[in-house]
Amino acid sequence: MTDTGKVLGTIAVAPIVTGFTMTMIALLAQVSAGWMLLVGVIFGLLYGLMAGLLRAYDLATHTGVLTLIVDLSWSFISTIIGFVLGNSIYIFFGNPSRALSENEGWIAYQARGTSGFGVDVLQTIGTVNLGGAGKHEKVHLLQARILGPVFIPLIIVSYIITGAIQILFTITIGAILKATGSRDTAYLCPPSGPDGSAVPGFFGWIYYATPMELWAYSTEH
Secondary structure, three states, X not given: OOHHHHHHHHHHHHHHHHHHHHHHHHHHXXXXXXXXXXXXXXXXXXXXXXXXXXXXXXXXXXXXXXXXXXXXXOOHHHHHHHHHHHHHHHOOOEEEOHHHHOOOOOEEEEEOOOOOEOOXXXXXXOOEEEOOOOOOHHHHHHHHHHHHHHHHHHHHHHXXXXXXXXXXXXXXHHHHHHHOOOOOOXXXXXXXXXXXXXXXXXXXXXXXXXXXXXXXXXXXX
16 A cells, blocks of 8 residues: 555545444434534544544554554544644644654654653653653553553543552651651652653652553563
8 A cells, every 4th residue: 555545545444433433422322423423523534634644554454454443443532532632732842743653553743852741751642642652652552452441531540549549648657757767758659760650759659550550661671
């Protein structure tokens, strides 16, 4: 398949898949299928246009076709959230990059700076990424594709749980241990160093201790 074929194929396939997905959701939720179909097709056109121009999906392979279908069906919620939030946030830190996106199954932004967000700290929301693959960003894509509609709820619940644990530890055991000189901080800290957490400090442990991040970081060793 030519590069032009990949672009046009993605633009054509995306609205068909999203239209079907939204119609199925409408039938399950017993709401107007017409409006849901329209919304799905519009989103599919927008997503297909951006992913197509970046040649994100290699439609010349079965894997590329299957990945596009999964992203716009089973893991559709993550894809929508990533497309809206990722593009809204990452545009301030980088530019859409064909070099980082082509045949990679995601829409990736190349950071403009030489340090900071997008360089030292990479991020992936749904199928939209800032900074490239790094050490484990592709794992988050896999997680979304495996877990589908429960991926985002699981992340939210995980943050609530780790946040509660961090706060309770900090104001109880952690505060006592710091007061007695047994700890440098009252709060739990994530692993540091080259193989440690990309996010330090109080929030760093909340972020690092979630199942999705533990899974992702485990692939680095």
